[in-house]
Amino acid sequence: MTHAVSGYTLQATGSDAIDAEHGAIMDILESLTRGGPVDTAGLVALRTELAHHFDTESAEMAVLPPDRREQHEHAHRSFLATVDSLAETARNGGTVSGDEVNRLMLWFIVHSNTADTELVETARRAAEPPPMIDMADWLASLDDPDLRDA
Ligand SMILES: [Fe+2]
Ligand SMILES: [Fe+2]
Incomplete structure (x- = not known):
């Protein structure tokens, strides 16, 4: 299923695990925008799924400078704080609108398409480093007739 809001479309990062979690979170976000005011239970479910997902990404972050x-972790903390604030509003009888959930979706899509894609790309490069050619070995290979004529 394609997830999009306000002209932004969720892109695949290249990690099946992360992309599956992104899809599940977008499903929850989209369900929150249907059927009137957003309820506390929906926001708590979203928060639980997000915390699990951010833990998944944190486990991959050792590859990042x-x-x-820290910028990526900060972005996650800030987003969770926003969701917590909306859940508190709903818990106290306040109204959380579909527009506020749309803003969550917009942030989530942009974050996934940029910071998360950077994370997955960096992890992929770290797992498949290019060959490291030793200068002495390389020079020796130039003088080796078996290797030179191969
Ligand atoms: Fe993510
Ligand atoms: Fe992230």
Whole structure:
């Protein structure tokens, strides 16, 4: 299923595990925009799924430079705080609108398409480093007739 809001479309990051979790979170977000005011239970379910997903990504973040890792973790914390604030509003009898959920969706799509894609790409490159050619071995191979004529 394609997930999109306000002209932004969720892209695959290349990690099956992360993409499956993104899809599940977008399903919850989309369900929250249907059927009137958003209820506390829906926001708590969203929060639970997000916390699990952010743990999944944190486990991959050792490959990132420290500053990028901290920026990514900070972005997650900030988003969870926003969801917590909306859940608190709903719990106290306040109204959480579909527009507010749309803003959550928009942030989630942009974050997934940028920061999460960076994370998956960095992890992929770390797992498949290019060959490291030793200069002495390489020079020796040039003088080796078996290798030179191969
Ligand atoms: Fe993500
Ligand atoms: Fe992320």
